Amino acid sequence: MTLDGLRETHEAIARAARAHGRAPNDVTLIAVSKTMPMERIEPVLASGQFVFGENYVQEADAKWSEVKRRLPGIELHLVGPLQTNKVKQAVALFDAIHSLDRESLAQALAKDMRRQGRRPQLFVQVNTGREPQKAGVMPEEADLFIARCRETHGLTIEGLMCIPPAGEDPVPHFRLLREMAARNAIGLLSMGMSADFEAAIAEGATHVRVGTAIFGARG
Numbered sequence: 597m598t599l600d601g602l603r604e605t606h607e608a609i610a611r612a613a614r615a616h617g618r619a620p621n622d623v624t625l626i627a628v629s630k631t632m633p634m635e636r637i638e639p640v641l642a643s644g645q646f647v648f649g650e651n652y653v654q655e656a657d658a659k660w661s662e663v664k665r666r667l668p669g670i671e672l673h674l675v676g677p678l679q680t681n682k683v684k685q686a687v688a689l690f691d692a693i694h695s696l697d698r699e700s701l702a703q704a705l706a707k708d709m710r711r712q713g714r715r716p717q718l719f720v721q722v723n724t725g726r727e728p729q730k731a732g733v734m735p736e737e738a739d740l741f742i743a744r745c746r747e748t749h750g751l752t753i754e755g756l757m758c759i760p761p762a763g764e765d766p767v768p769h770f771r772l773l774r775e776m777a778a779r780n781a782i783g784l785l786s787m788g789m790s791a792d793f794e795a796a797i798a799e800g801a802t803h804v805r806v807g808t809a810i811f812g813a814r815g
């Protein structure tokens with residue numbers, strides 16, 4: 597593989613940021629390396645990209661725990677759903693979790709974060725398209741859920757995350773997320789993937805999650 601995809605993604609992020617009066621550094625590129633073997637990831641890592649996203653706790657642990665010990669500057673984001681029985685492993689491994697979407701998970705995270713003395717950044721995932729097969733809190737429940745994460749579980753909620761429905765204009769979903777963040781005093785917005793990260797940056801994304809455009813199609 598080449599690093600063209602990574603370079604082009606960086607350039608496109610910088611262009612989109614500047615076009616909307618934002619600094620390119622305001623946007624963190626999360627290179628989503630799910631299903632990619634380490635030999636595909638190594639060149640990206642060697643080029644200076646240190647922020648990666650994975651979907652599955654088990655896979656991420658196998659691929660990254662050794663590498664992270666060797667290179668402590670790596671920042672690992674869990675962008676896929678999190679099962680409660682994987683919370684302990686997830687808190688130990690990840691620096692950010694984008695898929696907080698239910699009370700039982702908030703409780704389990706709070707407990708394990710206390711126990712391990714680790715504080716991964718937390719994003720609440722919102723199911724902006726109200727899709728039954730998709731994770732995330734329903735939009736009308738988000739404000740209450742965020743308040744309960746904060747008040748009942750003592751969690752710091754730093755961001756919101758969404759995955760707009762495939763084949764729909766993503767912009768209304770990005771706007772909904774941005775408004776929700778503003779009224780809850782939340783600073784970070786994880787939105788935008790290979791197909792729509794420029795539109796997400798226009799709507800205020802602080803974190804874009806890009807896989808295919810960097811690594812090519814997944815097998």
Ligand SMILES: *Cc1c(COP(=O)(O)O)cnc(C)c1O
Nearest residue numbers: 628675789790805806807808809
């Ligand atoms: C796979 C995945 C991505 C990356 O998607 P691409 O279209 O390959 O850029 C981003 N976010 C989540 C939650 C994913 O599961």
